[in-house]
Amino acid sequence: MNDTICAIATPIGIGGVGIVRMSGPKSCEISDKFFTARGGKKPSGFTPYRMYYGTLDLGSFSDSCLCVRFSAPNSFTGEDVVEFHCHGGAALLQGVLRALIDGGARLAQCGEFSKRAFVNGKLTLAQAEGMIDLINSRTEAQLSAASSLMMGELSRKIEKLQGEFRQLLSHIEVSIDYADEGIEEKGREEILTSLKGIYAELSKLAAGYGRGSAIREGVKVALCGKPNVGKSSLFNALLGYERAIVTHIAGTTRDALEGEYVYEGALFRVYDTAGIRESAGLIESKGVELSKKYIQESDIAVFIAESGQLSDEDEDILRLIESKRHIKVKSKADLDPSSSGFDIAVSSLTGENVDRLKRLIYGRTIGKVYTGGLILTNYRHYDAVKRAMALTEEVLSGGSELFLDMIAQSLRQAFEALGEVTGESSIESVIDDIFSRFCLGK
Ligand SMILES: Nc1nc2c(ncn2[C@@H]2O[C@H](COP(=O)(O)OP(=O)(O)O)[C@@H](O)[C@H]2O)c(=O)[nH]1
Numbered sequence: 100m101n102d103t104i105c106a107i108a109t110p111i112g113i114g115g116v117g118i119v120r121m122s123g124p125k126s127c128e129i130s131d132k133f134f135t136a137r138g139g140k141k142p143s144g145f146t147p148y149r150m151y152y153g154t155l156d157l158g159s160f161s162d163s164c165l166c167v168r169f170s171a172p173n174s175f176t177g178e179d180v181v182e183f184h185c186h187g188g189a190a191l192l193q194g195v196l197r198a199l200i201d202g203g204a205r206l207a208q209c210g211e212f213s214k215r216a217f218v219n220g221k222l223t224l225a226q227a228e229g230m231i232d233l234i235n236s237r238t239e240a241q242l243s244a245a246s247s248l249m250m251g252e253l254s255r256k257i258e259k260l261q262g263e264f265r266q267l268l269s270h271i272e273v274s275i276d277y278a279d280e281g282i283e284e285k286g287r288e289e290i291l292t293s294l295k296g297i298y299a300e301l302s303k304l305a306a307g308y309g310r311g312s313a314i315r316e317g318v319k320v321a322l323c324g325k326p327n328v329g330k331s332s333l334f335n336a337l338l339g340y341e342r343a344i345v346t347h348i349a350g351t352t353r354d355a356l357e358g359e360y361v362y363e364g365a366l367f368r369v370y371d372t373a374g375i376r377e378s379a380g381l382i383e384s385k386g387v388e389l390s391k392k393y394i395q396e397s398d399i400a401v402f403i404a405e406s407g408q409l410s411d412e413d414e415d416i417l418r419l420i421e422s423k424r425h426i427k428v429k430s431k432a433d434l435d436p437s438s439s440g441f442d443i444a445v446s447s448l449t450g451e452n453v454d455r456l457k458r459l460i461y462g463r464t465i466g467k468v469y470t471g472g473l474i475l476t477n478y479r480h481y482d483a484v485k486r487a488m489a490l491t492e493e494v495l496s497g498g499s500e501l502f503l504d505m506i507a508q509s510l511r512q513a514f515e516a517l518g519e520v521t522g523e524s525s526i527e528s529v530i531d532d533i534f535s536r537f538c539l540g541k
């Protein structure tokens with residue numbers, strides 16, 4: 100990683116300011132070719148972390164802009180970094196980039212700056228993932244969860260648990276070395292007690308994943324029911340605008356429509372599906388098949404019926420969602436407000452109880468309102484924690500039967516599984532895959 104990379108760090112488009120960033124050992128040397136501060140100073144002579152105003156002379160054009168130098172190892176990447184804060188024009192920034200490449204830098208790959216930061220120990224893998232989640236956040240809840248991850252809450256927790264595993268391992272090694280002197284049995288009891296504590300903490304972490312992933316990915320809500328019960332109307336009411344076509348003709352909705360709404364800072368992705376019925380024509384049948392798929396893939400199904408007298412068709416749909424998390428909604432409450440047999444009666448026409456339905460959906464998926472703090476949001480982290488749990492459980496259930504060196508082996512594996520979260524024991528291909536999902540210039 101001895102080459103110098105560069106990229107445009109701001110979105111491509113027209114804006115007041117656009118930033119081109121360069122990282123690597125030749126950053127200053129290359130910058131010196133193009134930038135001169137007012138007063139004549141060159142970037143290699145700049146005081147680090149101070150902005151200099153001057154001229155970027157690229158031959159065919161110049162820009163008056165700001166330049167700042169960060170010196171290794173105290174920079175985002177841990178290397179020498181130079182940034183040009185130019186005027187934000189697409190051709191202008193491309194021109195700066197081209198000049199830097201001609202000057203000896205190489206165009207950075209997606210996520211390459213962050214990857215260097217990780218490799219140089221500036222952030223853990225989990226923190227880097229938090230950073231990309233932070234950039235991609237669209238709702239407050241996503242932002243809070245991503246920020247906690249980026250600020251290192253999860254990494255610190257994982258490192259603490261790893262520290263406990265490490266302590267147990269050294270304890271075991273001492274026990275093995277002094278086995279003849281009758282130390283072993285005492286050691287074993289202590290080990291199992293500590294391990295129970297670690298297991299409890301891991302379980303607590305893993306238990307939050309359902310909620311965490313719902314916050315990160317958005318909650319998938321599938322509306323389902325017979326034709327004409329008011330699915331599309333409820334869909335529009337939840338979204339707050341007319342997205343789906345509503346008619347009195349059964350079978351209007353054939354494709355599934357997707358829409359989004361935000362409630363308590365969390366994202367909900369709603370699917371308005373075709374009404375499910377047996378006697379549908381070809382196109383409608385395709386829609387029905389699709390509906391079943393959306394229902395299966397949703398986090399929660401909202402069953403809608405017009406009255407408490409359920410028909411066979413209603414019962415069929417209910418059977419489809421029985422094993423899933425679901426809510427039963429009685430629609431058209433303005434015509435008939437009775438809700439017996441349902442969780443709630445809603446009128447899309449008057450808006451009555453639409454908000455309460457949102458609260459109900461929130462409660463049954465995310466649960467308690469999330470206002471920030473440590474939570475597992477990422478499957479990769481969850482998977483590592485689960486593997487560490489399984490290994491710990493193996494030792495706990497083997498208890499007094501296991502040889503100490505077998506216990507040590509499981510604990511070492513659990514330690515390594517946890518290390519994958521922070522990136523300490525992650526394999527290269529996983530690391531590459533994570534950083535390739537970053538945007539250019541990050
Ligand atoms: N009075 C009343 N009519 C409704 C309500 N929701 C839907 N409808 C009517 O029921 C019919 C079918 O609605 P639609 O949303 O297309 O049902 P879908 O086939 O399940 O998507 C339309 O004529 C709507 O105007 C409601 O809350 N109150």
Ligand SMILES: [Mg+2]
Nearest residue numbers: 330331351352
């Ligand atoms: Mg419809």
